[in-house]
Amino acid sequence: MLELKNISYYAGNKTILDNISLNFDYGKIVAITGHNGSGKSTLVKIIMGIINQTQGNILLDGKNIDKLKINERSKLGIGFTFQQPIKFKGLTVSDLISTIAKTDNPVKCGCDYLSKVGLCAKDYLLRELDSNLSGGELKRIELAINLAENKKVNIFDEPEAGIDIWSFDGLTNIFKDLKKKNCITIIVTHQQKILEIADEIVVLNNSKLVAAGPKNKVLPTLKNEFCEKLGGEAMYG
Amino acid sequence: MDKIEKDLLLQIADLHKIPEGAFNIRENGKPLKSNSTAEIEIVPKKDKSGIDIYVKPNVKNKSVHIPVIITTGGIKDLVYNDFYIGENSEVTIVAGCGIHNATNLNSEHNGIHSFHLGKNCVVTYIEKHLGVGNGMGEKVLNPVTNIVMEKNSTFTMETTQLGGVSSSVRTTKAKLFDNAKLVIKEKILTTKNQTAKTKFDVNLIGKGGSVDVISRSVAKDNSYQNFYSAVKGKAECFGHVACDGILVGNARIDSTPKIVCENVEATLVHEAAIGKIAGEQLTKLMTLGLNEEEAENLIIKGFLK
Numbered sequence: 160m161l162e163l164k165n166i167s168y169y170a171g172n173k174t175i176l177d178n179i180s181l182n183f184d185y186g187k188i189v190a191i192t193g194h195n196g197s198g199k200s201t202l203v204k205i206i207m208g209i210i211n212q213t214q215g216n217i218l219l220d221g222k223n224i225d226k227l228k229i230n231e232r233s234k235l236g237i238g239f240t241f242q243q244p245i246k247f248k249g250l251t252v253s254d255l256i257s258t259i260a261k262t263d264n265p266v267k268c269g270c271d272y273l274s275k276v277g278l279c280a281k282d283y284l285l286r287e288l289d290s291n292l293s294g295g296e297l298k299r300i301e302l303a304i305n306l307a308e309n310k311k312v313n314i315f316d317e318p319e320a321g322i323d324i325w326s327f328d329g330l331t332n333i334f335k336d337l338k339k340k341n342c343i344t345i346i347v348t349h350q351q352k353i354l355e356i357a358d359e360i361v362v363l364n365n366s367k368l369v370a371a372g373p374k375n376k377v378l379p380t381l382k383n384e385f386c387e388k389l390g391g392e393a394m395y396g
Numbered sequence: 397m398d399k400i401e402k403d404l405l406l407q408i409a410d411l412h413k414i415p416e417g418a419f420n421i422r423e424n425g426k427p428l429k430s431n432s433t434a435e436i437e438i439v440p441k442k443d444k445s446g447i448d449i450y451v452k453p454n455v456k457n458k459s460v461h462i463p464v465i466i467t468t469g470g471i472k473d474l475v476y477n478d479f480y481i482g483e484n485s486e487v488t489i490v491a492g493c494g495i496h497n498a499t500n501l502n503s504e505h506n507g508i509h510s511f512h513l514g515k516n517c518v519v520t521y522i523e524k525h526l527g528v529g530n531g532m533g534e535k536v537l538n539p540v541t542n543i544v545m546e547k548n549s550t551f552t553m554e555t556t557q558l559g560g561v562s563s564s565v566r567t568t569k570a571k572l573f574d575n576a577k578l579v580i581k582e583k584i585l586t587t588k589n590q591t592a593k594t595k596f597d598v599n600l601i602g603k604g605g606s607v608d609v610i611s612r613s614v615a616k617d618n619s620y621q622n623f624y625s626a627v628k629g630k631a632e633c634f635g636h637v638a639c640d641g642i643l644v645g646n647a648r649i650d651s652t653p654k655i656v657c658e659n660v661e662a663t664l665v666h667e668a669a670i671g672k673i674a675g676e677q678l679t680k681l682m683t684l685g686l687n688e689e690e691a692e693n694l695i696i697k698g699f700l701k
Contacts, residue, residue, distance in 0.1 A: 230682040230691075233684060234685050241680065245676050245679075245680040247698060251698075258681075
């Protein structure tokens with residue numbers, strides 16, 4: 160289990176996260192939603208260690224990981240997919256998959272994961288992760304690299320950004336596969352389709368936790384109570 | 397050959413043994429071994445040190461290796477190599493110089509290479525420079541490349557300074573006639589107190605000519621690099637120069653672009669970006685399990701690949 164206990168984060172005088180406590184169980188998909196600026200991305204970056212919380216504790220399987228660096232948390236099994244994929248001049252898709260995948264055959268491994276995100280491996284394995292790839296291609300590759308890591312905790316920061324609507328089924332299948340593998344899956348999202356496949360939904364508003372629980376309980380509330388506040392039709396239409 | 401000689405040849409020219417086909421190996425300022433073929437003739441110069449390389453017209457898929465190695469200190473070598481590539485030929489030329497200097501005396505190689513490309517020929521020129529050896533003596537390399545490209549010819553130059561070179565001044569001049577295509581890929585790594593200067597001077601004279609210069613450099617420690625490129629468009633043509641540099645430690649990189657359009661149909665572009673490794677790149681690789689040093693090394697390795 161991944162536990163967040165009383166997490167707060169302040170940037171100067173501004174409160175970004177205010178006393179958030181949450182538990183994430185294995186085999187569950189948890190969607191974190193809320194309007195822009197509510198603290199969703201900050202919260203998941205704190206789990207990965209990209210941002211250090213001002214107060215509170217994080218425990219993975221009962222072990223306090225507050226002092227662990229990003230790479231140490233990665234080695235414990237936490238993976239992170241960025242909202243905006245990072246570009247690298249010179250590094251190829253194959254380079255990154257070779258670096259992370261525990262396999263003797265990175266090409267085959269790369270093929271498996273690239274095809275899961277709808278890309279033809281032979282066209283992409285040797286491509287550099289730079290501006291020659293479109294935003295959508297980079298996003299899919301980012302997802303494939305995350306999958307190749309085989310992490311037990313998988314964090315996705317707005318995975319739908321840059322993914323065209325026709326690829327949504329592929330994206331949701333990825334999350335369903337992670338659930339089958341008994342992973343913890345945490346998704347920051349604005350998309351109703353993703354909320355609908357979640358087991359649990361967490362809602363942040365103005366730095367505070369305003370709802371958390373099973374999808375069946377939170378989603379109707381979201382639609383009724385928070386819909387207008389959180390963006391109305393544009394968000395859940 | 398001893399181990400030092402073999403290692404240098406392997407690193408600068410990917411040679412595991414004396415190559416088949418046309419080659420010329422130069423060691424410590426003197427010719428060591430040379431071989432011509434029916435299609436590629438290598439002739440020693442009579443008036444100065446160096447060779448003339450003649451590739452006959454219509455030669456396809458052949459290679460020439462002309463590596464230079466220096467295995468001691470106190471050598472100052474100046475060599476002139478002239479290449480005459482016949483019309484319609486397609487060849488790969490592998491050059492480069494490796495200096496192993498374990499002494500306290502300086503060693504220096506000045507290689508002046510001139511290429512005369514006939515119409516429609518396609519040349520790939522691979523040049524690697526390397527300095528090794530723990531002596532206090534400097535390892536100095538100053539390559540000069542002069543290229544004259546006739547109509548429809550293509551010249552792809554991959555030039556790499558692998559590290560360990562105390563100082564270098566790399567000068568490349570090119571003159572392109574109609575529809576000639578020049579591609580230059582330069583990669584330079586400097587560390588400690590090393591200096592590396594690069595100067596490109598490209599004249600697009602003929603209609604339809606194009607040049608693409610891609611320079612990637614990494615300067616570490618207290619090293620200094622200077623990049624200067626001047627591209628002149630005198631006809632309808634296209635020129636693109638991209639200079640990317642990564643700084644580590646107290647290193648410095650100067651980049652000076654110069655583009656001169658002398659024809660309304662000339663399109664010339666220069667882009668340069670120099671800075672430290674982006675924090676977000678390090679963060680991304682750390683999320684994949686690499687520590688900061690491993691992430692930095694992977695980024696640099698990819699950048700200079």
